[in-house]
Amino acid sequence: MTHVSIKELTKVYPGATIPSLDRLSLEIPTGELTALLGPSGCGKTTTMKMIAGLLEPTSGDVTFDGRSVLRDKPEDRGVVMVFQNYLLFPYMSVADNVGFGLKMRKKDPAEIKRRVGEMLELVKLPDLGDRKPSALSGGQQQRVALARALIVQPNVLLLDEPLSNLDAHLRFEMRDLIRSLQQEMGITTIFVTHDQEEAVVLADRVALILDGQMKQYDRADVFYKRPIDEATARFFGGHNFIPGTSDGHVFDCALGKLSLPEGATTGAGKLTFRPENVRIGTAADGQNCLTSTIADVIYLGTQTRLKLRVGDTALDAVVNPNEIESYAVGDTLPIHLPRATLWVI
Structure with a gap:
């Protein structure tokens, strides 16, 4: 020992x-x-x-x-x-x-x-x-x-x-x-x-x-x-990195004004969230809801990877295949980003 x-x-x-x-x-x-x-x-x-x-x-x-x-x-x-x-x-x-x-x-x-x-x-x-x-x-x-x-x-x-x-x-x-x-x-x-x-x-x-x-x-x-920087997040499979500014409560970026969890970093930075934390549908509390367009669908067996666009911003999402059986490339897909899963680096 x-x-x-x-x-x-x-x-x-x-x-x-x-x-x-x-x-x-x-x-x-x-x-x-x-x-x-x-x-x-x-x-x-x-x-x-x-x-x-x-x-x-x-x-x-x-x-x-x-x-x-x-x-x-x-x-x-x-x-x-x-x-x-x-x-x-x-x-x-x-x-x-x-x-x-x-x-x-x-x-x-x-x-x-x-x-x-x-x-x-x-x-x-x-x-x-x-x-x-x-x-x-x-x-x-x-x-x-x-x-x-x-x-x-x-x-x-x-x-x-x-x-x-x-x-x-x-x-x-x-x-x-x-x-x-x-x-x-x-x-x-x-x-x-x-x-x-x-x-x-x-x-x-x-x-x-x-x-x-x-x-x-x-x-x-x-x-x-809570990865310390973008290189660390990417090594662990992170894909979404959105530049903007945080006041500790809201992150202002190309996706709009997104609510942050308590204790978030302030100042200029990048908002990151894991692909598997993107949720399909509208949040019950109405927070961090976005309208996306499906750019690509990649079937992985137990999971499906989606390439999405929100305006000019590209996002990656990983979802259960059953959730998107009725959707195809080009369709509009409502999504939301749970506040607790967001992290500013």
Whole structure:
């Protein structure tokens, strides 16, 4: 159980003029699961490798429970890192792979056998201990890699794109397993991902990193409801950004004067609302009602995406397909924007 503190962590690779990671600061409470989220090349894996001791930072610090670990060797940090390619020993059995860390620590063979059995039960592979990794599916290999990491009871568990090599149905299964194991064992866990849905499902909190800098660090729901800026909102699927001016109660823009929730930002800015928060029909309270024209209809199976126009302003909406069965491109569609779902950035 370890509290991880990352302070102004910076990495400039030799020959580079721009930092790969620029003054990243994070507080990761004991036992929490935190996602480092962002596109390829934003500095996520660089951060993880510096926590593990596989890279030396240019500046900044990493502390575990208040003590700097930068001078500690990787093997002395109590950190285990699971790579996206698993890196299982192909010539060893599953059981020997899982028990490898305990063997290196010279644990008693009987204890190793017992704990390997327990761990294989936890990852739902109780009968596969004698097989070689090559005889396993990708999902099973990922479970073995996870078991090998957890069996040594690390202070901090690092997962690098843990689900990226799995098929869609296996990703759902592994998400549940990773989350349940992490909660059961209480290990402080940091995982890297470029998939915002994966981060939202798994993490207690998410650190969004763009171009080497942290944009926002918060609970997953906050990124949807109160993004810090337009880049953050767009990364989480935001589409509607309307320039205008707020007095804290009303936003004056090309759509008209729209009522805002309490505590809204004042001054010039952009009004944003998620496509799924656009409502069809007229609001009972008469607030924020607009008349739109359907420019395009895109059927997505469980949802339908609408391209709408209100005057010269384009809007995106995501609705239940049943709601618009009687509508077509070119039709007039009444919509309203619930006040509570609006946010000024």
